[in-house]
Amino acid sequence: MIATEEEVGQTLVVQIAGTALDAETSKSFRKQIKDKLQGRKQVVLDLSELTFVDSSGLGVLIACLRQVSAAGGDLKLCGLSSQVRALFELVRMHRLFSIYNTRDEATRAFR
Amino acid sequence: MHKAERAYRLSIPASLDKLSTLRHWLEETLRSHSSLGVSDEQVFHIQLAVQEAAVNVVRHSGFADTNQAIDVTVTIADQIVAIELLYEGVEFGGTAPPPDFDSPGEGGFGLFIISQAMDEVEYGRSTSSRNFIRLKKQLSTKEVDTHDRN
Numbered sequence: 700m701i702a703t704e705e706e707v708g709q710t711l712v713v714q715i716a717g718t719a720l721d722a723e724t725s726k727s728f729r730k731q732i733k734d735k736l737q738g739r740k741q742v743v744l745d746l747s748e749l750t751f752v753d754s755s756g757l758g759v760l761i762a763c764l765r766q767v768s769a770a771g772g773d774l775k776l777c778g779l780s781s782q783v784r785a786l787f788e789l790v791r792m793h794r795l796f797s798i799y800n801t802r803d804e805a806t807r808a809f810r
Numbered sequence: 811m812h813k814a815e816r817a818y819r820l821s822i823p824a825s826l827d828k829l830s831t832l833r834h835w836l837e838e839t840l841r842s843h844s845s846l847g848v849s850d851e852q853v854f855h856i857q858l859a860v861q862e863a864a865v866n867v868v869r870h871s872g873f874a875d876t877n878q879a880i881d882v883t884v885t886i887a888d889q890i891v892a893i894e895l896l897y898e899g900v901e902f903g904g905t906a907p908p909p910d911f912d913s914p915g916e917g918g919f920g921l922f923i924i925s926q927a928m929d930e931v932e933y934g935r936s937t938s939s940r941n942f943i944r945l946k947k948q949l950s951t952k953e954v955d956t957h958d959r960n
Contacts, residue, residue, distance in 0.1 A: 722865040723826040751833065753861045754919035785854040789926050790919055 700728035701735070702748065707806045710741040720749055720756030729759045736763060740772025743805040747778025752786055764796065773797065777805040815887040816843065824868050824878040824897065832864060832882060833857050843886050852949055855927035860893055862920040863943045867897045889949040894942055901933070901941040 702716030713732065717724060736742060744763065746752075752760075760776070767774040775797040779787065787793040799805040818839045822828045836857055840848045860882070867880055881896040924931055930946035 719830060721829070721861065722868075723829065751830075751857070751861075753858060753865065754923055755865070757919060781850060782854045782857075785851050786858060786923075789855065789858070790923060 700724060701731050704735070707743075707802075708741075708809075710743055710806050710809050711735070711739050712743045712745060712802055712806060714745040714747070715749060718749060719751040719753075720746075720759065721751060721753040722755040725755040725759040729762060732763060733766070736766050736774075738770055739767060740770055741809045742767050742772065742774040743802060744774065744776050745778045745802055745805075746776055746780070746783055750780050750782055752783045757786065757790070757792060760796070761792075773809075775799060775805040775808060777802050815885055818843075818884045818886075820882045821879045822864075822882070824880050826865065826868055829861055829864055829868075832880075833861060836860055836884065839884050840886075840891065846886055846889070846891075846949065848891075848949055852947065856891060856893070856945075856947060859924045859927040859931075859945050859947075860895070862923050863895055863945065866920060867895060867943070870900060891947045891949065893945045895944075896936065896940050896942050898939050898941070901935055 700716050700720075702714040704714075705712040713735065715728065720728060742763070744760070749756075764774045777799040778801065779798060784793070784798075787796070787798070797805075797808065799808065820832065820835050822832050837853055840846065840853050840856065864880055864882075878898060883894045883896075885892045885894075924945065928945045928947050930944070932942075932944040934942055934944075936942045
């Protein structure tokens, strides 16, 4: 579920692979990413491959945000498709997460 | 005169890996139904609600195996989309309070999403062994045709 990982300065940028982060795929994604996020304070999750996220996917994104926040850091999202944005707005999660259009914008926001 | 009602049906195995098939079929059905002016956001909302309902059926109905099916019917009449999921096993349903946005949990959004995305939601039991989840969405307010009035 993790397509690519990249270090941009102090920031870990992770691209989520596949088109759906949902009841079917979110558990395995969380398993994979949990260790990678350990102790990280600057994380960007790139959602640009995703065309569908449901409540399970959202739950996992919240868990990732919580993990990084607990370490005193911040997790940002980028590359949300219009469907994913529609979900976030429906449940007002766009108030909880820092959301950017591009990876560049998200990583620059840490500087 | 009311526009004719049209029903579309799909049966999927009650399994999480089959839900993408259901989502794609839903989108195709909504977009290809002529005279239904459905927006992208409305398609997303309907897909989301049906996904959440179907996931709950798969997870909670106590299916011992994936030979169980979920029968989905989409009925479109005028600007109203009505969706029914029929399944056997333990009935799932209920209302959920909105999530606490100050300390959101990592789960429990499903029912809230359904109630936000759709205009009407109904859970029940239709026969001695089949349960239903009915979802309805009004796509646009439509003026009553003058010749509908008696």
